[in-house]
Amino acid sequence: MRVRVLIRPKEGILDPQGQAVERALPALGYEGVSNVHVGRLVELDVPDGDGDVEARVEEMCERLLANPLIESYEVQSIDD
Amino acid sequence: MRVRVLIRPKEGILDPQGQAVERALPALGYEGVSNVHVGRLVELDVPDGDGDVEARVEEMCERLLANPLIESYEVQSIDD
């Protein structure tokens, strides 16, 4: 199964990458864009079969893909 | 409107991050995970009103958010 993980900086933590994008946009003629956040995208093929795939991926997130202290994550299964 | 942009290394372009994660997973007890790719996630509030929001965001991707030479991107509109 193909799975997508969206990883975002946690609410309230300074996100200078998001800020930099937000600052750069007006100069390119895009006014009014706000609340920009930059995170990470991980996509992977996980063998289904043994049990709950999403639960396994959440475990991977807790342990490796995200750092729960600073990041929140969301697991989506995608059908190509 | 809240918009999500998924940015991935283009097909065929070397993705050292994805490779590194893929190689690390078996040691954590996750066998058989494959085709791992690591990209970026950008989420932003774009003022609707003037025209096609998604088209504008695609333009932002071309010009700033992504590097079209080596990255592909996908724009999704999300309703919080």
Next chain:
Amino acid sequence: MSVQQADVARAEALGLTASEYERICELLGREPNALELAVFSLLWSEHCAYKHSRKLLSTLPTEGERVLMGPGENAGAVDVGDGLAVAFKVESHNHPSAVEPFQGAATGVGGILRDVFALGARPIAVLDSLRFGNLDSARSRYLLERVVAGIASYGNSVGVATVGGEIYFEAPYEQNCLVNAMCVGLVPVGGMVRSAASGPGNVVVLIGARTGRDGIGGASVLASAELDESDEDKRPSVQIGDPLEESKLIECCLELIGADLLVALQDLGAAGLSSSSSEMASKGGVGLDLDVSKVPLRERLEPFEIMISESQERMLAVVEPARLDEVVAVCRKWETNAASIGTVTDTMRLRVFNGDTLEGDMPVTALVDECPLYDLEPVEPADPLAAFATSRPALPAGADPEQTLLALLGSPSIASKRWAFEQYDFLVGSRTVRRPEHADAAVLKLAWDGNDTGRGLAMSIDGNGRRVACDPYIGAAEAVCECAANLACVGAEPLGLTNCLNFGNPEKPHIAWQLTRAVHGMSAACRAFGVPVVGGNVSLYNEGPEGPIYPTPVVGMVGELPESAAAGSSAFQASVDGGDADMVALVGPFAPSLMGSELAKLGGTLAGGLPPFDLAVVRQALELVREAVRAGAVRSAHDVSDGGLAVTVAECVIQGGVGATLDLEPLIHRAEVDPRAALFGEGPGGVVVSGPRESLMELSKKAAGSGFLALGTVGGERLRLTAGAATIDVSVQDARSVFSSGLSGLVP
């Protein structure tokens, strides 16, 4: 032999001429198949074959007592004593950086590192020489930002210190930025390995990253054609660097060489497997049979794609069959791939198999040695500057000396490059005795395996394209002087020189003239200084719709110091505890002129021509400075360069955090120039030194023939300069703030 029109067209599309195609058919005795044509087109490209420069390069002096490896190997190497050799080379990655600046610059660093560790040397330092358009353009700012980030990302990640470099901003680089990277490595003299394949029956092993579609139609093609509007088509082949893979590859290769497990080693650069294999075979006078089905792939590739892929972080080794298992074990330890992909033969042919199918069969000499070489057809243009894009004047005509000094200090080409070098790890390796901005050259400890010899290595990279444009012969000679002066200021004696010749389209007569004159000027200076050229690189066709780049020979030099602890620095020093103030003097035959100067650029008065000078006297002056620094007779030494004497002393003052009071009258008198030229005129052969009065007076006695002018004293919190009726009086603080923000204020 009758050659089909369609085939000629195909060859031309790959960058070959009709007559080159015919020559290939003759050499093969038949028409090449598609794979062979692809291989020929790359090996016969300007980038690999040096079609337009080889004859000229052969005029450079390459001999020297201490030269261990000269041009022709992956990098040059000279003996530095204590059983050690220093290996170094500079290489360009201009076109890839113009297309994708981050990856282009990153893989440029990766490539030059591989050239150095290919011969067994551990890379200890990187320097980079960069050129961009003026920073009022968004494109130039973007390129600057991404190129610096790319160099930083790769160099920092592999753990090699980036200790020096230079950045210039000039309109002619707007479309064609230059990214030249130099690497310096150390190796025990007996531990070097060459790239010549030998021993029929030996195994060819491909080490490192898997092969993908990177750079197919990349560097070699890009580097051989002018960039134009159709940039886009050339884009999809961008190579991506993986510094983690490189750092494992470095350790792996050095361990393999240290254990004497390799017969030969060669990096895969432009044209990938095609050029590395055929060059190894050519040097060894042997043939190679390769099986592309054995090459570890990242994705499905055609045999021809495997042969020309420019995937990064790969090396090709020749191994005796009996040692193969040991080689594989070392590679496994470093978690890097090793695949036996072929064997050495005595056929003198490069044969490419895909499993059992023969896909290509080419004589090695045809590939490597028989590409036609072209004679340059130089014609001197009426106005040497006519072809170049010009910059808008940035300084009003009536500016007073003080405004002029501040404008120069804040001009991005002169202003502090801290914004850039703080992005580089200049400390890793624990060798860095002089870091950026502390002295004219970087100084590193000469230590090996934890044993410090107490001696030092100095290195510098220089080249001012604008001055070379004004007079290619004198400008190129000046680049060598500048490098030598930088070394002298830290107390180092040059050991050898590497260079990168960045020029426009050599098929154009005025570019051919620039190239020829510049190489002759560089050659003359090398001979005058007794410095051998041990390697280099050529990057031609750097042209865009707005014209060619400035002719830009970039010179890299490495020198040695007997005592790294005595390395010179450029900062003036305040007197301690009410002791006597240091004296300031100008050493050398320096004859300032506004021709070709930064001020001429800022003022919009740039014109062709540079004043001639006497190389022998410059050499004499630099030797004097070097000895004075080594003996501790001076407390600071800083050569006069861009922006002239006023800028030079301002830099000494800013670095030292202490003022100075100087009168340039003696210079005005000796050089017979006006005050403005004395303050801001440029030229080779001037070094500003400071030190105790007595020791400078001693120095003046030895300086008889080469020039010595006492200018004033160090002290206070202001820089006060008098030149005839012109005066400058600025606080050190103001000078520093303009100098510090000149570049950083313009980048995001």
Next chain:
Amino acid sequence: MSAGGGSIFVVRVGVVVFPGSCDEADAYQAIERAGLEAEYLWHGERNLRGCDAVVIPGGFSYGDYLRAGALARFSPVMEAVSGFALEGGPVLGICNGFQVLCEAGLLPGALLLNESLRFVCRQLHVQVERTDSAFTGACEQGEVLSVPVKHTTGRYFAPDDLLQRLEHEAQVVLRYVPGENPNGSLHDIAGVVNEQRNVMGLMPHPEHATDPLTGSTDGLKLFSSLAVRGATVPA
């Protein structure tokens, strides 16, 4: 194990090497300069070969891919390091090593991308806040050290409650002096220790401040603290 009257207890210090480590040789040399013995510990090893202390050096372990320190912390040697740390063994993480220790949960908090978004290599000053830790025992309280930083991911972060606890328990051992915070770290934090004070992480590079010729010798104190501290390491 005994410290003897005033004599210095020599410890053997392991320097962990991951693929992509950069400053391991510098750390090795620094340890020797402090009068201790150094030994490399390969990432694949499962025991510490009797080392009395461990240094995790700077660099880009596993390319810093995914997140700095995230992949390295799962290497076999880190299991041994964790066990050693939990038993009270002294462990120092420098820069990337700090990131690894945070990722491994051996130190509180996390390191984020510098506010400037850029790598920064700079000599600066840090103040020693506490001397009652394994690696600051040889410093004076309040002493200011000249050391370099060089990193892209050095912005120290901890959620509010954790941060308050760290301050309250005096786990912040090094702070950038006012005005010299290079990365946007909360509370100017440059180095922290765990509750037991045997594990320390810092972004500055003390191993690059052990030689007057290359900049400063102030960093030596962190390594020589181990010699002082050696006596109290649990057997």
